Every structure is written in structure tokens, then in C-alpha cells.
Amino acid sequence: METRNIGIKDKICCKHVFKSFTDLNGNMTEVLRDINLTVAENEFLVxxxxxxxxxxTFLNIMAGLEPPTSGEILLDGEPIEGPSPKRGMVFQRIALFPWKTVMENVAMxxxxxxxxxxxxxxxxxxxxKLVGLAGFEKxxxxQLSGGMKQRVGIARAYANDPEVLLMDEPFGHLDAQTRYQMEHEVLRIWEQARRTVIFVTNNIEEAVYLGDRIVLFSRCPATVKAEYIIDLPRPRxxxxxxxxxxxxxxxxKTDLAL
Ligand SMILES: Nc1ncnc2c1ncn2[C@@H]1O[C@H](COP(=O)(O)OP(=O)(O)O)[C@@H](O)[C@H]1O
Ligand SMILES: [Mg+2]
Known part of the structure; x- marks a missing residue:
């Protein structure tokens, strides 16, 4: 029985995605090995x-910033080719324009x-307003704390009307207290403005707190090691x-520390 409140439509489908990098000496590093996964519309996948x-590397391929070496990724059945505002990125270190206000950064x-x-x-x-920064437009x-900058980054991604949000360890640099607060906030925002989210982390607790589902990557070259459906009610x-x-x-199942 499906009890999760997500769409039944497949939004993203990765089929046999491989990625290798070749350095200047011709040495090859395999980074992704045969990644297969499907993400449902409005799912929060970790x-x-x-x-x-x-x-x-995987998120960059999803964003269309790099091509896979082989395999394909479909968004609504269409192959991903190059970057698009349909796929918004939120990075670990949010690069805001320092000479622009919050409003100008988000409206960019x-x-x-x-x-x-x-x-x-x-x-x-x-x-x-949705990210909780009303009053800080100017x-x-x-003038903002780390957590507030991260909120601006999330607002900026949303302002592009993306269908998919790709979040790359967005809270990795925050102190523990702010991190808990932002984990709570990102779910609150997502519940009000549903999108398909792919959220990357190396933190097990964060993954269990956030995800509808967790896809566990192995050490490099990454393969899908396991998948967990997290059907605990929120807030967890x-x-x-x-x-x-x-x-x-x-x-x-992992080499990650608790
Ligand atoms: N452009 C690149 N050229 C060569 N190697 C790369 C490149 N990007 C990433 N790598 C290598 O791929 C591996 C995985 O990197 P990355 O995707 O950044 O891992 P993660 O985000 O899980 O920490 C690393 O060993 C990294 O050095
Ligand atoms: Mg990374």
C-alpha cells in the first residue's frame, strides 16, 4: 500500500548512468557505475x-552541467541536455552576489x-517570505548568518520556478543547531511549495529526518548499494x-560514521 504523499508519475528516470574522468596523463577514474533510479514527482529523495x-558528480549530471559517459537521464521522458531553469541547484556554499541585496539576488x-x-x-x-526572511529584502x-544565506539560496532556486530541486549538502557547513533548524525549514518549505527534490548528504541522521526515500551510494565508484523507504510520519x-x-x-550498511 502506497501511503506516501507523493505523485505516482515518474519525474526522473536514470538508466545505466556511468561516469569516468580522464586526467591529462590519460588515467581514468570511474566515479559512477551503472546508476539506475527513478524519482517520483514531488518526492523528496535523499x-x-x-x-x-x-x-x-551525479547531481552535476542531473543539472545538465556535465554529460554522463554513458547511460541516460530522462526528465518527464525527455533526455537531459544542458542546464535548464527547470532544474535548480542549491549548493553547499551558497555563492550570492555580495554587492546585491537579498531581493536582487533572489530576483536574478x-x-x-x-x-x-x-x-x-x-x-x-x-x-x-516563504524561507522566513521577510524584512531582510534590502x-x-x-549582513546575514550562514543559515540565512542558505535560506536565500533556497529562495533563489525556487524563484526560477524549477520543477526539480537539486540540493548538494546544503547544510554541511552549518553549526549543528542551525542545521537542525534548516532541516526542519526545508521540509516546511517543501510542504508549502512541492517540488521533486534530490537532496545529497553524507549524514545518516539528516537523511532519515528528511527523505521519503534514501538511496545509498557506495564508495567510489558509486553504485546504488541499498534503498530505504522512510514511512515515518513528519515531523520526525x-x-x-x-x-x-x-x-x-x-x-x-555503510562506512559512514553515525
Ligand atoms: N572534473 C573532474 N575531473 C576529475 N575527477 C573528478 C572531477 N570531478 C570529480 N572528480 C573525482 O570524482 C570523485 C567523486 O567526486 P564528487 O562527485 O565530488 O564526490 P562527493 O560529492 O561524493 O564528495 C572524486 O574522487 C573526485 O576527485
Ligand atoms: Mg560533493
């Missing part, structure tokens, strides 16, 4: 894997797409026995 296993994508000022500022204001990045409690059990089970 990719969990150790450092250097190929998670960013729509501006580049030629959306008139009034319309793009309304859109930006909506997402700035602030500059240096980090100390719930079922949460801890799942965390323990996943830990037993």
Missing part, C-alpha cells in the same frame, strides 16, 4: 553516501529570463525508537 563517492534568475521588474520582485518577495549577504523525532532503528540499520 542520496546518502560517503565523501568523494560521486554525489556531486527571473531577471535573466527577461521577466519584468514588478513581476520578478513579487515572485522574489513571495519566496523570501540586506546584503555580509530524532529520538523516536523507529528513527534510531532505521539509522542503525543504514549505518550497518
Amino acid at each position: 542520496i546518502l553516501g560517503p565523501g568523494q563517492c560521486g554525489k556531486t 534568475g527571473p531577471k535573466l529570463r527577461g521577466i519584468p521588474k514588478k513581476e520578478r520582485e513579487e515572485k522574489a518577495a513571495y519566496y523570501i 540586506a546584503y549577504p555580509h 523525532q530524532y529520538t523516536d525508537p523507529k528513527f534510531l532503528e532505521l539509522r542503525q540499520e543504514i549505518a550497518g
